[in-house]
Amino acid sequence: MKLQITKENLIKALGAVSRVVGNRSTLPVLANVLLHVKSNKLFFSATNLEIGISYVSGVKAEEEGRLTVPAKLFLEYISTLPEGVISLESVKNNLKITTSKNESTINGISADEFPSIPTISKGIEVVLDANEFKKALSQVVLVASYDDSRPVLGGVYIYQEEDDLMIVATDSYRLAEKSIKPIRIEDKSQELKFIIPSRSAQEIIKSIDDETKEVKILLDDSQAVFTIGSVEIVSRLIDGKFPDYRQLIPSNSETVIRVNGKSLLSITKTASLFARESGGSVNISADPKTNLLKIASTTSQVGVSSSETKAEINGEEINISLNSRYILDALSVISSQEVVLNITGKVTPCLIKPDDGSYLHLIMPLRS
Amino acid sequence: MKLQITKENLIKALGAVSRVVGNRSTLPVLANVLLHVKSNKLFFSATNLEIGISYVSGVKAEEEGRLTVPAKLFLEYISTLPEGVISLESVKNNLKITTSKNESTINGISADEFPSIPTISKGIEVVLDANEFKKALSQVVLVASYDDSRPVLGGVYIYQEEDDLMIVATDSYRLAEKSIKPIRIEDKSQELKFIIPSRSAQEIIKSIDDETKEVKILLDDSQAVFTIGSVEIVSRLIDGKFPDYRQLIPSNSETVIRVNGKSLLSITKTASLFARESGGSVNISADPKTNLLKIASTTSQVGVSSSETKAEINGEEINISLNSRYILDALSVISSQEVVLNITGKVTPCLIKPDDGSYLHLIMPLRS
Numbered sequence: 001m002k003l004q005i006t007k008e009n010l011i012k013a014l015g016a017v018s019r020v021v022g023n024r025s026t027l028p029v030l031a032n033v034l035l036h037v038k039s040n041k042l043f044f045s046a047t048n049l050e051i052g053i054s055y056v057s058g059v060k061a062e063e064e065g066r067l068t069v070p071a072k073l074f075l076e077y078i079s080t081l082p083e084g085v086i087s088l089e090s091v092k093n094n095l096k097i098t099t100s101k102n103e104s105t106i107n108g109i110s111a112d113e114f115p116s117i118p119t120i121s122k123g124i125e126v127v128l129d130a131n132e133f134k135k136a137l138s139q140v141v142l143v144a145s146y147d148d149s150r151p152v153l154g155g156v157y158i159y160q161e162e163d164d165l166m167i168v169a170t171d172s173y174r175l176a177e178k179s180i181k182p183i184r185i186e187d188k189s190q191e192l193k194f195i196i197p198s199r200s201a202q203e204i205i206k207s208i209d210d211e212t213k214e215v216k217i218l219l220d221d222s223q224a225v226f227t228i229g230s231v232e233i234v235s236r237l238i239d240g241k242f243p244d245y246r247q248l249i250p251s252n253s254e255t256v257i258r259v260n261g262k263s264l265l266s267i268t269k270t271a272s273l274f275a276r277e278s279g280g281s282v283n284i285s286a287d288p289k290t291n292l293l294k295i296a297s298t299t300s301q302v303g304v305s306s307s308e309t310k311a312e313i314n315g316e317e318i319n320i321s322l323n324s325r326y327i328l329d330a331l332s333v334i335s336s337q338e339v340v341l342n343i344t345g346k347v348t349p350c351l352i353k354p355d356d357g358s359y360l361h362l363i364m365p366l367r368s
Numbered sequence: 369m370k371l372q373i374t375k376e377n378l379i380k381a382l383g384a385v386s387r388v389v390g391n392r393s394t395l396p397v398l399a400n401v402l403l404h405v406k407s408n409k410l411f412f413s414a415t416n417l418e419i420g421i422s423y424v425s426g427v428k429a430e431e432e433g434r435l436t437v438p439a440k441l442f443l444e445y446i447s448t449l450p451e452g453v454i455s456l457e458s459v460k461n462n463l464k465i466t467t468s469k470n471e472s473t474i475n476g477i478s479a480d481e482f483p484s485i486p487t488i489s490k491g492i493e494v495v496l497d498a499n500e501f502k503k504a505l506s507q508v509v510l511v512a513s514y515d516d517s518r519p520v521l522g523g524v525y526i527y528q529e530e531d532d533l534m535i536v537a538t539d540s541y542r543l544a545e546k547s548i549k550p551i552r553i554e555d556k557s558q559e560l561k562f563i564i565p566s567r568s569a570q571e572i573i574k575s576i577d578d579e580t581k582e583v584k585i586l587l588d589d590s591q592a593v594f595t596i597g598s599v600e601i602v603s604r605l606i607d608g609k610f611p612d613y614r615q616l617i618p619s620n621s622e623t624v625i626r627v628n629g630k631s632l633l634s635i636t637k638t639a640s641l642f643a644r645e646s647g648g649s650v651n652i653s654a655d656p657k658t659n660l661l662k663i664a665s666t667t668s669q670v671g672v673s674s675s676e677t678k679a680e681i682n683g684e685e686i687n688i689s690l691n692s693r694y695i696l697d698a699l700s701v702i703s704s705q706e707v708v709l710n711i712t713g714k715v716t717p718c719l720i721k722p723d724d725g726s727y728l729h730l731i732m733p734l735r736s
Contacts, residue, residue, distance in 0.1 A: 073641060073670065080638040094671065102638060104673035270448040270470060273441060302441065303462065305472035 001037040001065030002089045009057050010078050010086060016231050017046040017053045018071040020203060029113045032068035035088070035095075036111070037061045045117055046071055051200050052117035052234040053207075066111035069095045074106060117234050123220040125186035128165070130212040130228065136167045136178040137201045139333040139359055144198035145171035152240040156201045159193035159242075160185065168245060169198070174326050175245055175349075175362040176333075183214065194219060195242055200235035207231045248349060249362060253342035255318045257286050258355075259293055259311035261339045265331045267307035271295040272324035274305040281366050282324040286343070288313040297324070318343050321366040322350060330361040369405040369433030370457045373425065378446050378454060381423045384599050385414040386439040388421050388571060397481045400436035403456070403463070404479070405429045413485055414439055419568050420485035420602040421575075434479035437463045442474060485602050491588040493554035496533070498580040498596065504535045504546040505569045507701040507727055512566035513539035520608040524569045527561035527610075528553065536613060537566070542694050543613055543717075543730040544701075551582065562587060563610060568603035575599045616717060617730060621710035623686045625654050626723075627661055627679035629707045633699045635675035639663040640692035642673040648694075649734050653687040654679065654711070665692070686711050689734040690718060698729040 014033065022030030036043040037059070044055040067090045077097070078086065087098040093108045137156060145153035150172075157168045164179040185192060207228045208215065216227040219237075226233040271282045274297040282297045293311040298304045320343060331339070336354035343350050352361045382401065390398030404411040405427070412423045435458045445465070446454065455466040461476045505524060513521035518540075525536045532547040553560060575596045576583065584595040587605075594601040639650045642665040650665045661679040666672045688711060699707070704722035711718050720729045 070670075077638065077641050077673070080634060080641065082634070101635075101677065102673070102675040104638075104642065104671060104675075106671040107669065266448060266450070267469075270445065270472075273445050273448065274472065301475065302438075303472060303474040305445070305470070307470040307472075309469065 001035065001061070001067060002063035002087075003037055003042060003059045003061040004085050004087050005042065005057065005059045007078060007081055007083050007086055009059075011075070013042070013044045013055045013057045013230075014071065014075040014078065016055045016207065017044045018075050019046075019206065020048050020051050020053050021046045021071040022048040029068055029109045029115075031070055031072070032109055032114070033071040033074060034066065034068045034111055034114045036066045037064045039064075045114075047115060047117055049115065050197060050236055051203055053203065054117065054232040054234075055230055057230070063089075065090055067093065067095055067108050068111055068114050069106045069108040077104065077106070118223050119234070120218050120220050120223055120225050123218050124190055124192060125184075126165070126182055126192065126217040126219070127184040128180065128182050128215045128217070130208050130215045131210075132180045133215050134205055134208040136180050137205050139178050140167050140169040140176040141198050141201040141205070142169075142329055142333065143171055143174045143176045143361075144169040144201075147171070151238050152195055152242050155195040155197050155238040157193070157195050157242040160191070165192075168242070170243070170245055172243075173323075173364050174330075175248065176330075176360070177245075177249075177362075178359045180358075192219075193242075194224060195238040195240070196224060196235050197238055200224075200233065203233055203235075204228065207233060249360070250342065250344055250348050250351065253315070253344045253348075253351065255286060255288075255313065255315040255341075255343045257293060257311050257313050257341040257343070258338055259309065259341070261331060261334060261337060263309040264293070264339060265328070267293075267295045267309050268324055268327045268331070270307045271297040271305050272328065274299055274302050275324050277301055280323040280325045281321050282327075283319065283321050284343075285317075285319040286311065286313045287317050288315060289317070295324075318345070320346050320350065322363055323366060326363045327352070330363065334359065334361070369403065369429070369435060370431035370455075371405055371410060371427045371429040372453050372455050373410065373427045375446060375449055375451050375454055377425050377427075379443070381410070381412045381425045381598075382439065382443040382446065384423045384575065385412045385421045386443050387414075387574065388416050388419050389414045389439040390416040397436055397477045397483075399438055399440070400477055400482070401439040401442060402434065402436045402479055402482045404434045405432045407432075413482075415483060415485055417483065418565060418604055419571055421571065422485065422600040422602075423598055425598070431457075433458055435461065435463055435476050436479055436482050437474045437476040445472065445474070486591050487602070488586050488588050488591055488593050491586050492558055492560060493552075494533070494550055494560065494585040494587070495552040496548065496550050496583045496585070498576050498583045499578075500548045501583050502573055502576040504548050505573050507546050507729075508535050508537040508544040509566050509569045509573070510537075510697055510701065511539055511542045511544045511729075512537040512569075515539070519606050520563055520610050523563040523565050523606040525561070525563050525610040528559070533560075536610070538611070538613055541691075541732050542698075543616065544698075544728070545613075545617075545730075546727045548726075560587075561610075562592060563606040563608070564592060564603050565606055568592075568601065571601055571603075572596065575601060617728070618710065618712055618716050618719065621683070621712045621716075621719065623654060623656075623681065623683040623709075623711045625661060625679050625681050625709040625711070626706055627677065627709070629699060629702060629705060631677040632661070632707060633696070635661075635663045635677050636692055636695045636699070638675045639665040639673050640696065642667055642670050643692050645669055648691040649689050650692040650695075651687065651689050652711075653685075654681045655685050656681040656683060657685070663692075686713075688714050688718065690731055691734060694731045695720070698731065702727065702729070
């Protein structure tokens with residue numbers, strides 16, 4: 001291969017694919033990026049065997065060919081070069097990089113050793129608004145489980161319900177659900193439901209920038225391809241049945257609290273400092289007579305803390321224990337000025353919602 | 369004790385002293401800040417036994433007294449509170465903190481257990497321009513040794529030479545020296561020379577902000593007190609004789625190179641990427657006939673790299689090996705547009721200087 005490309009385009013491509021490169025120690029070629037020149041296009045690919053990312057860039061190619069080089073070194077090296085045109089040329093399995101003032105050769109590995117990234121020729125096609133999808137994934141992926149014992153909980157569950165696409169995750173202590181309206185679902189005859197690994201969801205979030213308009217998803221039984229501008233992410237799907245979570249969502253509640261999101265965030269942070277040595281547990285009480293929401297924590301070694309804020313409280317007086325880190329996580333993805341808490345006794349899940357209602361976040365109380 | 373203080377002032381004071389607090393596991397009270405209220409002043413003190421920092425703040429005090437509380441928790445807790453006035457009150461050995469919406473008690477430790485920070489009643493007094501001193505310390509402390517086998521190399525050596533104050537550090541592989549003009553030295557009859565631990569130098573650097581005009585140093589045989597605005601840093605001095613480093617500085621050189629600092633930084637960074645697996649070693653060559661300065665590196669596993677830049681080269685053609693990390697360190701503290709390299713053969717130290725000449729940085733070549 002032999003071609004010319006600007007530093008700017010090369011950095012953009014390597015930045016997009018190099019996040020997923022694997023650890024050098026497992027299989028050396030997984031730490032490499034595959035460069036493939038064909039018809040004045042340069043295809044960049046990287047994979048950690050769970051996720052594959054590809055990027056295509058227009059170039060001036062004198063010679064076609066394929067080669068792999070260490071992704072991180074390549075990106076760092078290009079970053080130190082001055083702006084302008086860079087020549088890339090394969091010399092056996094090595095990559096020669098030339099500018100007017102710099103010349104280097106990075107040792108590579110034959111492209112034949114690079115694992116092939118799966119493709120999907122036929123499947124259901126779904127088109128989504130890029131920013132809505134990004135926001136929805138960001139709002140749910142944070143509650144996916146890190147525990148490998150139940151693989152389905154380590155993913156984001158996406159399924160169709162009438163005209164909506166539901167996006168859900170849970171680690172069994174908390175649950176987040178967001179509904180969005182798809183732009184288009186091609187084959188409505190098939191039931192649309194699949195689970196993507198949370199790592200893939202995070203890559204999709206990172207790959208969507210402000211300029212991305214749409215995300216196209218192509219699905220078969222075991223793989224999904226997400227097309228995001230010049231980036232293509234291929235992810236395996238998690239096999240298994242997502243729990244029937246809807247039964248966990250309480251349909252009505254004894255106490256409804258409307259409170260300013262920033263005020264709730266502030267008093268939760270304050271209390272959480274004293275809750276570190278008790279696993280994050282804080283005590284929440286709300287009194288409809290005073291309209292005061294109070295968060296308290298006690299640790300024998302550290303001390304005690306109690307903070308309150310004004311709120312609109314309707315229904316029963318309550319007093320429950322929650323993990324303060326879970327409340328902080330929920331508030332970190334709710335951007336509305338006011339949030340609504342639905343609480344029913346000490347054992348029913350507590351619901352946190354923005355005031356518009358398309359998102360809900362559910363937290364199991366702690367025993368107190 | 370019982371007093372009122374604004375959040376802003378409390379944050380400023382705790383921020384200034386809490387950096388030096390020790391690890392809770394060694395001696396619990398060293399993780400605490402000492403609060404001491406006397407005559408409408410609140411004195412904050414923290415120490416790790418090597419360095420002590422104090423800060424004084426004006427307050428409205430209803431009751432005098434002393435108490436210690438965990439510094440980091442106290443600072444984090446205050447940071448979460450809304451702006452405004454905060455009441456502090458001791459309840460036995462605990463600190464009760466109250467605002468209109470928050471109430472908490474942090475468990476403390478009796479002030480009697482807090483180690484006393486040494487004071488100096490009589491000694492030499494030196495006054496320096498704060499920003500000159502900060503810059504000088506920043507330019508030399510980075511070469512102080514982390515190896516404890518020769519304690520004097522783990523410090524910054526400060527001594528008087530005629531009208532100048534010389535500030536020096538070395539780890540025996542490299543050396544940095546900066547001269548500054550003191551504003552005042554009180555007792556000129558005594559020889560002024562002392563070594564402060566590099567950790568203390570770093571604290572002094574952090575404590576000097578843009579508003580600080582002067583730094584006052586008061587010295588006796590074993591301690592130095594640095595007064596920096598409202599902050600007072602007490603540091604032990606390192607006992608021992610600093611090596612006679614002047615003999616290492618070559619008085620003339622075979623090759624003199626003048627080069628743009630940013631260009632040298634850029635090509636050194638480029639080459640250093642390929643030098644990671646060879647301990648940072650890069651090869652520098654300069655040819656007075658072409659006026660090209662070239663930096664190259666080779667690692668069998670990674671590849672080869674060579675970059676060049678225009679320079680003004682006078683004297684002999686040279687070719688030496690240096691540690692690229694040392695060159696990058698030197699360039700990180702030289703702000704002049706042009707830098708001057710003085711090189712004499714493969715075993716004489718290489719000198720890097722800004723073009724104004726009040727600072728010099730010396731690097732021992734590697735065997736090549």
